[in-house]
Amino acid sequence: MPRQASRAKRTLSRAAAFLFAVAISIPAAAYTFNYVVPDMRLPAAQSGGSACPVPLRVLTTAGSVNRRWSTVLGASPVTILTADQTPDGRLNEIENTILESFAVWTGVSGSTLTPASLAPLARTSTQNACASDGANSICFDQSDAAFTPGVLAFTRVISADHLGAQLGSGPAATQIGQILDADIYFNPGDSRTRFATPAALASQPSAYDLESVLTHELGHVFGFSHSAVWSAMLFPYAPAPGTFTGSRPSAQQPDAPLSDDDRTGLRVLYPDSSDAIHVGEVSGRIIPANPLSLPDAPAGVTGIYGAHVVALDATTGSVIAGTLGGWSCGGAGPAQFDGSFLITRLPVGASASYKLYAEPLNGVVDPSTVANATATVCRNVSTDPGWPAPSSCVVPSVDTNFTVRIRGTP
Amino acid sequence: MSFAERRRFLWILFLIGLVLIAVVARATTLARLSFEDLAARADSVVRARCLSTESRWENGEIWTFSDFEVLDAPKGLVGGLITVRGLGGRADGFVSTVEAVPHFSPGEEVYLFLLPARTNAADARGPSFLVLGWAQGAFRVHRDARTGRATVTQDSAGLAVFDPRTRAFRRENLRNLPVEIFEQRLRAALARAPEQE
Numbered sequence: 001m002p003r004q005a006s007r008a009k010r011t012l013s014r015a016a017a018f019l020f021a022v023a024i025s026i027p028a029a030a031y032t033f034n035y036v037v038p039d040m041r042l043p044a045a046q047s048g049g050s051a052c053p054v055p056l057r058v059l060t061t062a063g064s065v066n067r068r069w070s071t072v073l074g075a076s077p078v079t080i081l082t083a084d085q086t087p088d089g090r091l092n093e094i095e096n097t098i099l100e101s102f103a104v105w106t107g108v109s110g111s112t113l114t115p116a117s118l119a120p121l122a123r124t125s126t127q128n129a130c131a132s133d134g135a136n137s138i139c140f141d142q143s144d145a146a147f148t149p150g151v152l153a154f155t156r157v158i159s160a161d162h163l164g165a166q167l168g169s170g171p172a173a174t175q176i177g178q179i180l181d182a183d184i185y186f187n188p189g190d191s192r193t194r195f196a197t198p199a200a201l202a203s204q205p206s207a208y209d210l211e212s213v214l215t216h217e218l219g220h221v222f223g224f225s226h227s228a229v230w231s232a233m234l235f236p237y238a239p240a241p242g243t244f245t246g247s248r249p250s251a252q253q254p255d256a257p258l259s260d261d262d263r264t265g266l267r268v269l270y271p272d273s274s275d276a277i278h279v280g281e282v283s284g285r286i287i288p289a290n291p292l293s294l295p296d297a298p299a300g301v302t303g304i305y306g307a308h309v310v311a312l313d314a315t316t317g318s319v320i321a322g323t324l325g326g327w328s329c330g331g332a333g334p335a336q337f338d339g340s341f342l343i344t345r346l347p348v349g350a351s352a353s354y355k356l357y358a359e360p361l362n363g364v365v366d367p368s369t370v371a372n373a374t375a376t377v378c379r380n381v382s383t384d385p386g387w388p389a390p391s392s393c394v395v396p397s398v399d400t401n402f403t404v405r406i407r408g409t410p
Numbered sequence: 411m412s413f414a415e416r417r418r419f420l421w422i423l424f425l426i427g428l429v430l431i432a433v434v435a436r437a438t439t440l441a442r443l444s445f446e447d448l449a450a451r452a453d454s455v456v457r458a459r460c461l462s463t464e465s466r467w468e469n470g471e472i473w474t475f476s477d478f479e480v481l482d483a484p485k486g487l488v489g490g491l492i493t494v495r496g497l498g499g500r501a502d503g504f505v506s507t508v509e510a511v512p513h514f515s516p517g518e519e520v521y522l523f524l525l526p527a528r529t530n531a532a533d534a535r536g537p538s539f540l541v542l543g544w545a546q547g548a549f550r551v552h553r554d555a556r557t558g559r560a561t562v563t564q565d566s567a568g569l570a571v572f573d574p575r576t577r578a579f580r581r582e583n584l585r586n587l588p589v590e591i592f593e594q595r596l597r598a599a600l601a602r603a604p605e606q607e
Contacts, residue, residue, distance in 0.1 A: 034507050036505045039503060056505075056507065131470055132470050132471060132472075144471075144497075145469070145527065145528050145529050145540075146495075146496070146497045146508075146511070146540065148525055148540050148541070148542050148543055148544065148547075149441075149443065149451055149542065149543065150440055150441050150442070150443040150447075150542065150543030150544070150546055150547075151440060151441070151510070151543065151544055152440065152441050154497075154508055154509070154510070155508070155509070156471070156497060156498070156506060156507075156508050157506070157507045157508070158472070158504050158505070158506050158507075159504070159505045159507070160503065160504065160505075161500070161503055161504070161505055162503055165503050165504060167504065180504070193441065220507075220509060225507075225509060226509060238440070238441065
């Protein structure tokens with residue numbers, strides 16, 4: 001039966017949930033992040049002394065997110081379409097789209113990623129401005145050796161696995177997992193791929209919406225991996241040509257294009273300690289009724305790994321947040337595969353009530369599709385020569401052979 | 411509604427719910443390539459086994475190079491050893507993340523739709539390739555440990571979702587297809603694909 005989980009911290013000690021009673025309107029997974037395990041071969045002053053996986057994040061102190069865009073635009077083919085055809089007007093229109101796309105993310109309440117976190121948007125006329133140089137750049141006419149047909153745009157995020165790591169002219173990392181450089185590349189070489197600003201989209205129905213694609217890529221700049229909530233900004237496929245994701249942003253609601261899943265993910269990555277609304281947590285463990293069903297190898301696995309756990313709004317059935325359960329980590333680490341899950345930053349209040357479900361990744365979901373999120377939580381001597389044994393772990397195979405029942409705290 | 415009808419209705423709801431749920435943890439912004447698109451646009455299509463992987467800096471970017479032994483080449487004149495390169499990886503204290511780039515593990519068997527890479531590392535063991543459409547052009551072979559049955563799943567398979575606007579499922583991605591069926595589909599798609607100039 002559905003579990004009603006309301007308000008803050010509710011722990012399910014022998015968790016599980018149900019597969020059933022999931023509203024039909026939720027073709028859903030949820031946001032995911034990429035993790036980095038600190039380099040434990042380095043002294044604790046650089047590694048931080050813990051092998052626990054850390055999600056990738058940008059610094060959010062005032063002006064810490066530098067940003068620039070290259071005004072070098074493709075002429076043959078013209079890949080960025082604007083309503084204003086004058087040289088200055090064209091650049092201004094593109095720049096406004098960029099600014100609006102940033103504002104989508106900084107418009108989310110309950111997050112420390114605010115407009116003040118962003119440095120002013122600079123222009124550069126440098127050809128090939130996107131480079132691993134510590135400057136976060138957006139490039140519309142820079143080819144990359146990795147582009148193939150079928151790839152409209154990508155973001156390359158470079159982060160640090162130890163304190164003090166420095167890339168180009170950027171600042172040295174003061175946090176493990178700190179994003180040091182994030183560049184967005186739009187595919188300039190495919191004559192069939194064109195992007196249009198919001199002002200131009202209506203008259204260019206065969207073009208992709210620049211704002212949707214840019215806002216999506218900025219999600220990666222801020223540390224997101226992907227979501228399979230079809231309406232989420234972090235859904236990996238672009239909206240069809242001539243259409244855009246969600247609603248257009250407005251002064252009243254700058255984050256309008258985002259889904260709740262996107263918003264919750266941002267609050268998890270950049271929690272605001274003064275936020276009194278999104279403080280709900282649901283945590284627990286997913287363990288097998290028969291411990292003998294756990295894998296023999298690697299050693300130390302005590303819970304189900306890789307279950308997909310999602311919190312739904314009990315009233316509307318919409319996905320509020322979700323996670324990929326199966327591990328926990330504390331102290332010096334490394335990750336322990338004990339079946340733990342934790343969903344945080346849920347809104348609380350008199351009407352806030354959630355249903356929780358868990359499912360194995362054996363349906364539409366497949367372990368290979370979440371390999372990035374599941375494979376990055378361990379390092380060992382096989383992946384990194386000289387890796388210290390006490391900080392080693394081996395990621396178990398995703399467990400896909402279970403059904404779930406719910407049990408509260410005994 | 412009788413109990414049996416209600417149970418059947420709930421069971422259908424449950425199945426629909428499962429189909430609607432799709433998890434994914436990767437991407438960039440992709441334009442969909444159908445299986446036929448992949449077959450037509452790939453320079454080579456191979457079944458191959460990953461031998462080793464290595465990440466390192468090259469031309470200012472971290473790349474991961476995966477060496478493969480080609481087991482079969484349904485399209486293209488490819489044999490022996492090849493290197494598949496993809497953006498991202500971990501090198502010298504930095505972690506480069508590019509969503510939707512397929513990464514491989516030694517021992518893994520895959521079908522790959524390939525394009526020749528524009529650059530070839532000096533120490534490459536064989537010709538270098540990119541995976542066409544990134545996650546869309548990588549199909550992994552899974553073997554059931556008990557039955558030995560092999561199935562094929564596209565890396566982007568988790569992206570098949572229900573579109574409420576069209577009330578239709580997008581079934582363009584392949585998952586858990588018996589390898590024999592996959593090969594039949596592949597041969598058919600290749601036969602329909604126009605000859606490359």
